[in-house]
Amino acid sequence: MFSKTPKTKSSEKREAERADERALIQRCKDGDVGAFDELVSRYEKRVFNYAYRVTGNYHDAWDVAQEAFLRVFNSIHTFRGDAVFTTWIFRIITNVYLDERKKSKSHRQTSLDDYIELEENSVSRQIEDDGPTPDRIVEDRERDRIVQNAIDSLPEYQRMIVTLYHMQHKSYEEIAEILQLPIGTVKSRLNRARQALQEKLESEPELFG
Amino acid sequence: MKCEKAQDLFSSYLENDMDSAQRSAFEQHLAECPSCEARYDRFHATVMLLEETPEVKTPPAFHSAVMMRVEQARHATPQRVRWWDIDWQRMFTVQVRAKAVAAGVAVMLILGTVVMLSPVSNITAGLFPGRGDATNIGENVEAPPGPLPPYTYRGVEADYALPGSGMNLSVTVQSTQGQGGVYDLKLEPNGNSSIDYAVYLRSGAPGSSPISEGTLGAGHGARIPVIVSEPTRTRAVVTEIEWTYEGRRHTSYVFLPSKFDQDAATRELSVSLRGADLYEAVGKVSAAYGIVIVSPGDLGDKQLDVTNQSGAAQLVLSRVTNEAGMHWQKLGSSIYAIQR
Numbered sequence: 001m002f003s004k005t006p007k008t009k010s011s012e013k014r015e016a017e018r019a020d021e022r023a024l025i026q027r028c029k030d031g032d033v034g035a036f037d038e039l040v041s042r043y044e045k046r047v048f049n050y051a052y053r054v055t056g057n058y059h060d061a062w063d064v065a066q067e068a069f070l071r072v073f074n075s076i077h078t079f080r081g082d083a084v085f086t087t088w089i090f091r092i093i094t095n096v097y098l099d100e101r102k103k104s105k106s107h108r109q110t111s112l113d114d115y116i117e118l119e120e121n122s123v124s125r126q127i128e129d130d131g132p133t134p135d136r137i138v139e140d141r142e143r144d145r146i147v148q149n150a151i152d153s154l155p156e157y158q159r160m161i162v163t164l165y166h167m168q169h170k171s172y173e174e175i176a177e178i179l180q181l182p183i184g185t186v187k188s189r190l191n192r193a194r195q196a197l198q199e200k201l202e203s204e205p206e207l208f209g
Numbered sequence: 210m211k212c213e214k215a216q217d218l219f220s221s222y223l224e225n226d227m228d229s230a231q232r233s234a235f236e237q238h239l240a241e242c243p244s245c246e247a248r249y250d251r252f253h254a255t256v257m258l259l260e261e262t263p264e265v266k267t268p269p270a271f272h273s274a275v276m277m278r279v280e281q282a283r284h285a286t287p288q289r290v291r292w293w294d295i296d297w298q299r300m301f302t303v304q305v306r307a308k309a310v311a312a313g314v315a316v317m318l319i320l321g322t323v324v325m326l327s328p329v330s331n332i333t334a335g336l337f338p339g340r341g342d343a344t345n346i347g348e349n350v351e352a353p354p355g356p357l358p359p360y361t362y363r364g365v366e367a368d369y370a371l372p373g374s375g376m377n378l379s380v381t382v383q384s385t386q387g388q389g390g391v392y393d394l395k396l397e398p399n400g401n402s403s404i405d406y407a408v409y410l411r412s413g414a415p416g417s418s419p420i421s422e423g424t425l426g427a428g429h430g431a432r433i434p435v436i437v438s439e440p441t442r443t444r445a446v447v448t449e450i451e452w453t454y455e456g457r458r459h460t461s462y463v464f465l466p467s468k469f470d471q472d473a474a475t476r477e478l479s480v481s482l483r484g485a486d487l488y489e490a491v492g493k494v495s496a497a498y499g500i501v502i503v504s505p506g507d508l509g510d511k512q513l514d515v516t517n518q519s520g521a522a523q524l525v526l527s528r529v530t531n532e533a534g535m536h537w538q539k540l541g542s543s544i545y546a547i548q549r
Contacts, residue, residue: 033279040275048267062268069275073282140263147262166259191220198248198255 025085028076036076040069046086046168047093053163054097056152064100068093090168090178094160101156150200157181158193165190210238215245219252281434365471367541369503371461372548375400375454376425378461380501380544382469383434392437392465392501394448397430406452408433411462420448437467445495449506460506464492470499473543479519486510487533491547494529498522503546508533 024042027035047068052061071092079088151159160179164170172190176183215238221227222235239246365382379395398404407422408431421433437446445464452459470476480497482490487508495502500522513532518525526537530547537547 033276033283036279037276040272044267044272044275045264048271049264052265058268062271062274065271066275066278070278070282073279144263144265147258162259166256167262167264187220188217191217194220194252194256194259195216197259198252201255201258202251 021085022081025076025079026081028073029079036073039072043089044069047089050090050093050163050168051097053148053151053167054156054159055100056148060100064093064097067100068096071096084174084177087174087177090164090170090174091180094178097160098156146201146204150197153200154193154196158189158196161186161190162193162197210234212238212242212245215239215242216248219249222249223253223256365469365542365544367501367544369540369546370399371459371503374452374459374461375402375404376406376450376452376459376461378450378463378503380463380503380540382471382501382544392435392469394433394435394450394463395430396425396433396450396452398425398427398454401427402455403427404452404454406431406450409449409451411447411449425452435465437465445492445502447492451506462488462491462502462504462506462508464495464502464504466496466499466501468499469501469543471542473498473500473522475521477519477521479517480525481517482513482515482529483517484512485515486512487529487535490515490529494522494525498525498543500543500545502526503540503544505547505549 021042024035024038028039044065048061048065051064051068052058055061055064068089072089075092079085151162154162157179161175164175164178165172170178172183172186175181175186179186181189215235218227218231218235222232227235239249367380369378369380370376371378375398377397377399379393379397381393381395383391383393394408396406396408404425405423406425407419409419410417420435421431423431425431433448435446435448445466448463448465450461450463476498478497480493482493485493488510490513491502491504491508494500511533513529515528515532518528522543523537523539526545526547530537535547535549537545540546
């Protein structure tokens with residue numbers, strides 16, 4: 001049985017973090033560029049990763065992520081303090097991505113030559129504690145590429161839903177809010193996406209070995 | 210329970226999002242259907258794999274690139290040309306020539322706005338430091354640590370030393386997407402003299418204030434972003450640059466099409482140039498083909514003896530410049546200069 005474990009934090013800690021973020025956002029709204037710099041630091045990994053998984057390549061991810069931050073900067077004055085910031089920022093990235101898709105029909109594939117560096121604390125490392133061996137690094141990258149290719153083959157919305165759910169750890173409710181879809185639709189599309197990926201990945205036996 | 214129905218429930222089962230009756234029915238089906246059971250196992254494995262997908266590292270220069278664009282956004286001041294700046298008197302004079310120009314100008318200003326503003330939906334952010342990006346005059350840019358990803362700067366650019374004038378002009382086409390054109394003009398002295406300059410929107414109302422002015426010194430240039438948002442193919446936006454070098458006044462025009470076409474060289478089009486003088490003709494060619502044209506600021510107002518032209522951009526440009534006793538030079542992809 002697969003259950004989603006929320007981050008184990010005390011509710012006080014979470015509340016303190018939320019208050020801290022609200023203060024930071026307020027400083028951004030007041031025009032404090034240093035605060036915005038801090039905001040970029042806090043969100044760039046999430047933003048870039050989401051952009052990378054949905055665009056499927058490094059270059060487009062760079063463009064989408066950068067444009068998203070710029071839009072955040074230009075419209076942060078419209079952000080209502082009581083709303084959820086991550087939902088808002090993911091809405092923006094999604095819109096940037098969809099806008100960009102409308103304009104250019106090019107679909108660039110990631111190749112192994114692209115300089116993709118994976119975070120070393122990835123779960124796939126399993127038991128080797130001394131750090132990944134070079135073979136292991138290549139294996140991880142190869143595996144990541146196979147998975148990304150499979151994700152690339154999905155239709156847009158399924159790609160976004162898979163990424164938001166599995167990589168960004170968003171709940172169904174949050175995804176529904178981000179993509180402006182009914183929750184039922186999100187659930188059924190995720191189910192469909194998972195099965196489509198399953199079929200695509202079935203031909204790669206080493207993944208399930 | 211049918212197989213299809215069971216498969217629709219895979220996620221719900223995995224996430225324990227079922228009532229007990231449904232769960233029993235589902236488990237019953239798996240017990241009876243080896244195909245679905247195997248399928249569910251692989252489904253489960255796929256989901257676990259997705260959950261284990263590692264994050265990719267953010268490129269080291271990403272943060273600085275974002276902040277640089279943010280700085281641009283902060284420092285650019287939007288200037289709109291308002292309708293009350295237009296000289297309506299001149300607009301409706303009987304002179305055919307003036308009306309033709311003015312009408313075009315009016316269309317441009319009323320229907321669209323020419324806004325000099327940096328933050329745009331500029332997807333081609335060519336702000337990767339140290340990668341041949343020419344937009345960093347006078348800005349402190351740190352080289353990013355670590356290996357650089359293979360990022361290609363997507364901008365068309367040309368440099369042009371305006372003849373005998375001590376001034377070097379760079380035109381960078383930042384973005385060709387969307388409806389408009391986004392350009393960066395950069396002025397730099399090519400000697401040691403300091404140069405007083407002013408840049409006007411020539412297609413704006415006469416007597417309007419400059420969009421940029423100041424003094425250029427050695428190694429210290431000026432950067433003027435210009436965005437053309439009006440999607441017209443009949444008029445170009447014309448910026449006029451005036452400067453003083455060694456006591457002499459110089460002017461130059463830069464014709465900027467709203468829809469820049471990097472592949473203009475291959476296109477064959479028809480352009481109507483009846484009754485146009487050189488200034489108008491160059492504007493029409495620029496707009497129709499989507500090419501940038503730099504010209505001297507004194508084009509005269511003699512009507513050219515050209516009517517309708519068709520062909521490739523360079524051919525039409527040849528005909529127009531020959532008529533006026535000038536010649537053209539290619540500076541870059543779809544960027545040209547005309548000279549005497």
